[in-house]
Structure formats: C-alpha cells, structure tokens
Amino acid sequence: MNWAWFHKLGAPKWFFHYSKPWALPLFIVGCVSLVVGLIWGLAFAPADYQQGNSFRIIYIHVPVAMLAQSCYLALGVSGLVFLIWQMKIAPIFIKAVAPIGAVMALMALVSGAIWGKPTWGTWWVWDARLTSVLVLFLLYMGIIALQNSLTDLLLANKAVAVLSVVGLLNLPIIKYSVEWWNTLHQGATFTLTEKPAMPMEMWFPLLFSTIGLYCLVAGLALWRMQTEILAREHRSHWVKEEVMKHGL
Amino acid sequence: MAFDSLTDFFEMGRHGVYVWSVYGFSVVSLIFITWSTLSKRRHVQKTLRKRFKRDETI
Numbered sequence: 001m002n003w004a005w006f007h008k009l010g011a012p013k014w015f016f017h018y019s020k021p022w023a024l025p026l027f028i029v030g031c032v033s034l035v036v037g038l039i040w041g042l043a044f045a046p047a048d049y050q051q052g053n054s055f056r057i058i059y060i061h062v063p064v065a066m067l068a069q070s071c072y073l074a075l076g077v078s079g080l081v082f083l084i085w086q087m088k089i090a091p092i093f094i095k096a097v098a099p100i101g102a103v104m105a106l107m108a109l110v111s112g113a114i115w116g117k118p119t120w121g122t123w124w125v126w127d128a129r130l131t132s133v134l135v136l137f138l139l140y141m142g143i144i145a146l147q148n149s150l151t152d153l154l155l156a157n158k159a160v161a162v163l164s165v166v167g168l169l170n171l172p173i174i175k176y177s178v179e180w181w182n183t184l185h186q187g188a189t190f191t192l193t194e195k196p197a198m199p200m201e202m203w204f205p206l207l208f209s210t211i212g213l214y215c216l217v218a219g220l221a222l223w224r225m226q227t228e229i230l231a232r233e234h235r236s237h238w239v240k241e242e243v244m245k246h247g248l
Numbered sequence: 249m250a251f252d253s254l255t256d257f258f259e260m261g262r263h264g265v266y267v268w269s270v271y272g273f274s275v276v277s278l279i280f281i282t283w284s285t286l287s288k289r290r291h292v293q294k295t296l297r298k299r300f301k302r303d304e305t306i
Contacts, residue, residue: 027282043250043257053260053263060271061270099281111274226289244297
C-alpha cells in the first residue's frame with residue numbers, strides 16, 4: 001500500500017492548501033442544516049406525550065453532547081498519532097479543536113441542567129453520566145491551560161498529546177455510565193445505525209441539527225487549524241507568499 | 249405547526265422558559281466560538297503581513 005498521502009496529509013503546507021477551500025462551505029452548509037433542524041424541532045415537531053414541550057431541548061442537547069465526545073475522541077487519536085509518528089499536524093489539530101470541544105461540553109452540561117429541572121425536578125445530581133461529562137469539560141480546560149502555560153512549543157506538543165491520550169479513558173465511562181450505574185439519565189435514543197426509538201417527525205429534525213453541527217464544527221476546526229499553521233510556519237517562504245497574496 | 253398561536257409557541261405549555269433559555273445560551277455560545285475563531289484568524293494574518301512588509305523595507 002502506498003502511504004504517501006498519509007505523510008503528505010501530515011505536512012502543514014499540504015494540509016493548508018487542500019483544506020483551504022473546504023472551511024467556508026462546510027461552515028455555511030452546517031449553519032443552514034442546523035437552523036433548519038432547530039426551527040423544525042422548535043415549531044413543527046409534535047410535543048412529547050410524557051415531557052410535553054421541554055423535550056425540544058433534545059435538538060440542542062444531543063448534537064452538542066455527541067460533538068463534545070467526538071471532538072475528544074479525535075483529540076485522543078491525534079495525541080496517539082503524534083506520540084507514535086511525530087506527525088506535525090496532530091498537535092495543531094489538538095490546539096485548534098480543544099476550545100471547540102470545551103464549548104460543546106459546556107453547552108451539553110448547561111442544556112442538560114436546564115432540561116433536568118422540569119423533567120427530573122433538579123438542575124444537577126452527582127450521578128455517573130453528569131459527573132463524567134463534567135470531567136470531560138474539565139479535561140478540555142486542562143488541555144487548554146496546559147497548552148497556554150507551556151511556551152516551549154516542543155514541550156507543549158508532547159505534554160498536551162499525553163494528556164489527550166490519558167483522557168480517552170473517560171469516553172467509555174461516559175458512554176456506558178447509563179448502563180453500569182443507576183442514573184436519572186436515560187439511555188441513548190438517537191443512533192444512526194439502529195431503527196430510531198422515536199417517531200420520524202421527531203427524528204428528522206434531530207438528524208438535521210446533528211449533521212449541521214458536525215459540519216459547522218468541521219468548518220471552524222479547519223479555520224482554526226489554518227490559522228495555527230500560518231502562525232507556526234511563519235518562517236517558511238510559502239506562508240509569506242500566502243499572506244501577501246491573499247491578504248485578509 | 250405544532251402550536252395554535254404565537255403566544256402558545258413562546259409559552260410552550262409552561263416549558264417556554266427552559267426551552268428558550270437553552271436555545272438562547274446555545275446561540276450565544278456558537279456565535280462566541282465563531283467570533284473568536286475568525287478574529288484570531290484576522291489577527292494572525294494582520295500581524296504576519298505587517299512583519300513581512302517590515303522585513304522587505306529593511
């Protein structure tokens with residue numbers, strides 16, 4: 001098998017040029033799909049027979065919770081890739097995506113707490129699911145803090161990669177927390193691989209908002225990576241050409 | 249439409265305050281992360297541009 005593409009992908013210059021045209025379209029498609037999903041879910045999906053209208057929080061809560069975990073999975077895998085192959089793009093990815101993941105985890109916690117009040121009668125309980133997602137948020141904050149506190153770039157790359165990999169342990173705990181322990185939190189109701197556990201007119205808006213948020217985050221991640229590449233490679237000739245040619 | 253009137257839509261059977269505060273917080277969060285992404289991008293490009301221009305004049 002020819003691995004040339006793999007090595008090229010890891011080269012910041014190559015990555016910059018090939019990812020450049022994708023950021024804006026991904027971001028726009030993501031925004032449109034998200035807005036469609038949210039308006040559909042807010043105004044047109046039928047109310048839940050048990051929860052009434054508070055269930056409409058699902059159209060925010062489930063996508064952001066999925067993104068919070070997906071971003072961390074990607075962070076952990078990048079950490080491994082960096083520690084094993086020293087691929088230059090991996091720490092750039094971690095630095096770019098950690099703040100997005102932190103915002104997603106915070107949104108999952110806040111939307112969950114606000115949803116918990118009318119549904120469970122409480123904003124917060126220290127059970128396995130809620131606590132493990134709080135740990136996920138703190139891991140993101142730890143990665144961001146570690147990144148910012150180390151001015152030596154080589155050291156920062158390595159330290160942040162190690163922390164990202166260690167934090168992977170938390171992901172199976174989040175996923176299985178609703179099965180291993182007694183919890184107020186319900187099991188997963190949204191999967192792409194099985195028959196939906198909800199009627200189609202509730203499921204479709206959720207599909208739109210989830211796919212929309214994935215695209216939006218992908219667009220943001222590419223922009224952030226491109227910015228970081230320019231900053232890190234500023235001594236290269238191609239960066240000078242790029243910046244002087246296209247300007248802002 | 250799942251609601252009979254606009255008031256109905258905003259009140260959401262007494263769940264309005266929960267639903268709307270989640271949507272409000274989320275929109276603000278997404279705008280914040282987008283704004284911070286784009287302003288960082290502008291800042292880096294501006295700084296590099298200035299530096300390259302200065303280097304040329306030396």
